Amino acid sequence: MFFRLALIVLASSFSLHAAEAAEQPRHASDATGSDDPFVAEVLPFLNKYCGDCHTGEYAQSGVDLTKLVTHAEAQRNPSRWNQIRGLIELGAMPPPDHDPLPSPADREAMADRIYQLVNRIECGMDNDAGRVTIRRLNAFEYDNTIHDLFAIDLRPSELVGFPSDDVGNGFNNQGEVLNVSPLLLEKYLNAAEEISNRIIEEDLTRIKQSEAPEEIDKNPDKATKLDGPPRLLTVWPSEQQTSREAAAELFDRLLPRIYRRPAESWEVERVVSLVEAAMARGLDYPQAIGVGLQAALVSPHFLFRVEPATSDATDATRTQQPVSQFALANRLSYFLLASMPDGDLMRAAADDQLIEADDLESQASRLLSQQGARNLVEGFFAQWLGLGGLQEASPNERKFRAWNSKLRAAMREETIRVCEEMVVKDYSLLDLLQTEFTYVNPRLAELYGITFEGHDPETLFREGPGFPYDKRREKTSRRTGLYRMEDRWRKVPLPEGRRGILTHASILTMTSNPSSTSPVKRGKWVLETLLGDPPPPAPPSVPGLEETAAGAEDLPIRKQLELHREDPSCASCHQRMDPIGFALQNFDSMGIWRDENDGHPIDASGKLDDKPFDGPMDLIEILSDSEEKIARNFAERLMVYALGRGLRPADHCAIDQIVQQAGEKEYRISAFIYGVVRSDPFRMRRSSIPSTTARNPSSNARTSHR
């Protein structure tokens, strides 16, 4: 308390100083009577309750809340205003010793008002559909696309080592964040070279085999591996056609697949010229075709998902226009498959069969049933659930003897498989919390303390290939070797005490510290990932756990957190985070069930939103009541992934609709997916010309040329 008092004294002397030092040209108090809703409704509150400390050049923590902020400005910085909103709502700010203090009802009303103003707009018929920044294929999409182009399993991104794709808005497919660097471009060149060499080599073998089938009998292995027609060298020069003509025919067919849209004849022509130039340098036909292929694979038309304006179809009176048919085919395919559109989808685009929302829904349904949900789960679910965090998890191996990279991978695979089944079998989203089945391999079965196909997993380990022969009879808790049937996965009922994803070892491990569980991290994960309601970060002036007295002593975590919550500014957020974590305390840092910790029995009871609970099952029931919140968050995350951009206030009009319609269908996963692909933000884009200019008859920007 002394600390805070000192700060306030300091701050007020600073603000005096600030008042002398500089004029605040745009101060909120200058603008009373404004009809800007943010200025009129929010700023007076901030002036009254926050202005003492947060004002002027020397504002507390550098946060000046008395500066004039218009509604439009606030909407441009939602993360800042949502943080401020959260602190007001939870009672963390203004601090409890501030005078005056808003009443709880005032806090709630103001938080709600800020939420509405910052995150929402009035929904109409012609909402701004937003603009997606041109998206580079990320490494996952690149590998999948190469796979689908040539039916080849090469994973070039690993082969030549693409630098990692940066992540924005929680996903690694966000246009604004995906950069191209010289390093990456070099990698693209190398990858293209590897791909073309490999395909040409295989194609030549294929051709040789088909011409001399007797060779196959001598070498059966190779024959089965390289079955079928050539992937690349489909056209050859002959007496009837020159190599130039052959190359033209070849790329005339191939280029539209690589660019994922029809190719102009001059585009084909340029690649053919390159092939010719290569042949003039002495390369043979296959190698020269390879050079042409490399150029196509380094082309911006392959590496980027270009969405050209649909110029002719623009209705200049609207703020949004449809995305072109081929761009839409790409949006759909990369959303659901993280790869290029297949032949059917391309034909549909060519025939203008992707115009109606129903068309998109039936294509989406077709793609998922034909191609499965693995890539959607790897691309979307894994990132939404934050499974990448598992890579960072590092349980202390002295304490957790079974921990190693194989267990890490198995934990991830379990959650992936469960999500995959949920999509394919079209479960309700809420089943994510409630499923009573899961998938295990022997390693995971042992962790969960269940048998595997009637075997004791420990025996399977001792019989496994990795177990040192001479130690076969010895006791060892390390699990570095392989189990017998290590790669076999079985659907099993979850053991007692476990239900749904919250009790998966993956989630429990990645929300733990290496040596101890962290109720705070687990609580935060639930609030942030499941409910989409992350606790605001601690205000900068609030000390972290390690700096308070609570952290200094060797107290049980529950006791430490109790002390922590005695500080009112900590309490506001931890009141919500900690109980969730306490309910999961029966699971240790690797997700293994425990009844006691360091000799103390586990106390997994508490209260969440005034509802008492004891143990994980109660918690899951309480959380399941927040179905709308869970559904809304899921819809929002799915939309961010599908669009490749962060959400804007206008997008909430679409989200509202998706959530409502999904609700009518028991929140089935398909209802969300179809909802997204049917939505305006998915099918539309902002018109190139702002509607105001477009309406102006004197503006002829469209016809004038630079």
Next chain:
Amino acid sequence: MAQLKSIDRRLFLRGAGTAIALPLLDAMGPATAAANVLGKVASQGTSASPPVRLAWVFFPNGCHYKGWEPEGEGTDWTPSKALQPLQTVRDELLVLTGLSHENAKSLGDGPGDHARSAAAFLTGAHPFKTAGSRIRAGVSIDQVAAEMLRGETRLPSLELGTERGKSAGNCDSGYACSYSNNISWRSPTQPAPKEVNPRLAFERLFGGDAAEEGDREQRHFLRRSILDLVAHQSRTLRTQLGKEDRLKVDEYLQSVRDVERRVEQMADAKVVRPADAKRPPAEVDDIQQHIRLMYDLMLLAFRTDSTRVATFMLGNEGSSRKYKNIGVEGAHHELSHHRHKQENIDQIEKIDRYLVAEYARFIGLMRDTPEGEGTLLDNSMVLYGGAISDGNKHTHDNLPVLLAGRGGGQVTPGRHLRYADDPPMTNLFISMLNAANLQAETFGDSTGRLNNLKA
């Protein structure tokens, strides 16, 4: 934030002609021969003096600062616990204490010190807090130097690391992962990603097997033709796009040009792999081996004058690596918040000392590599540091900083320099550039120079 504007892009090293210096490739050859082949001309016109190399080595998570700061000042200083491993090279480096990174502090943005620290470390800029859109830090000092030296070497700069970028959603309290994963920034909005695979880094420097087998000239011709074609495509494409899309295509085009230039230079320079250099393995499990390989690549790159600017991230900021090779079982980041528990502090001090020891090894190798009339280290400045001082509390003043090398005679090592009033780290960067004959007045949040690098 227009740091670049305030920097005179004029390059003092110009006028040396465009011939590519062919470095001495048979390693520890006679020093005089090295002088001839490394004969890039510096501004003073001493035609034989070798170029100055600049490197920045970054370590994450701060340190246990009480165990870092040495006692005594000037030439009379006693290494602290963390700096013990420097004994063998103490006359080759400066210990600088008291520097700060104001822009790594919260400044009203709340938590996220790790992300801010990596982002501010070489940029001196306060990163914009965002989980995705409008990512912005600043141009980093190594990229400024690389831009000034563009064309002098095959690679304008080399960015190395040992940890791939994190793939988790946001890396630190609402900051996009770009901030924690990178220290080099080509532009305020575009990080320069690092190479973490030693074999691939090696091949990037000296070519892979394919390059040796095939007809080099043929290959260069084809690559040039491919690049030419895609550059043409992207120029056409950009005219059809809106502003933001155009920026992305411009980034692409800029990268194409960079690689084109490199291909040209590769073709001219007849890169030969140094005889004593073994091709590194593709997979490295052992962290010690990984760190050493990356340092060795940096040494090799400098020795062969393949580049004059390098950065090396020993770990991503906030790294949870376990240094099992030195018996530390806990995760680095978790241990750095030691909560004043002695057992945690002991572990953190072990890591501090270990990373300094690996740096000392590298500095030793630089010193043992003859060049001109001195050593490679004499013609280098290799900074070691981070933008968090006390890892437990996330402070950004009193940063742990070492600077090895003589910068071609502009630095007098062997001293502990203590600065009062928290001068910004960027002041040191300005002085480093100036010592390398690169003109710079201001950078990031700099307020001047550190004038006493030379005694």
